Amino acid sequence: FPDGRSVGEKIFKTGGFEKTFQDAQQVCTQAGGQMASPRSETENEALSQLVTAQNKAAFLSMTDIKTEGNFTYPTGEPLVYANWAPGEPNNNGGSSGAENCVEI
Numbered sequence: 001f002p003d004g005r006s007v008g009e010k011i012f013k014t015g016g017f018e019k020t021f022q023d024a025q026q027v028c029t030q031a032g033g034q035m036a037s038p039r040s041e042t043e044n045e046a047l048s049q050l051v052t053a054q055n056k057a058a059f060l061s062m063t064d065i066k067t068e069g070n071f072t073y074p075t076g077e078p079l080v081y082a083n084w085a086p087g088e089p090n091n092n093g094g095s096s097g098a099e100n101c102v103e104i
Helices: 021-030 041-054
Strands: 003-007 010-014 061-062 101-103
Touching: 010 041, 010 101, 021 061
Parallel strands: none
Antiparallel strands: 003 010, 061 101
């Protein structure tokens, strides 16, 4: 993971490759980390910088897999920070439950 940003005690890194949500989770776990869970504007900005540098979207760890429309961290905690784009979350225009992952 050559590229990264440090914020407080967290370090956000990217490998610059494209994976499915599940495969990305596995890669992060194998590397000894986890997918990013921004909990503040500062952390979100660091992630935005990484994404902009790669010119790609990136998955974040939050999902609404357990309860549709209720996004949580992998621990099950409710979000303490959200910065949804206008019209989001929207299930990607599909039917209810069509999109469960968050990307930046």
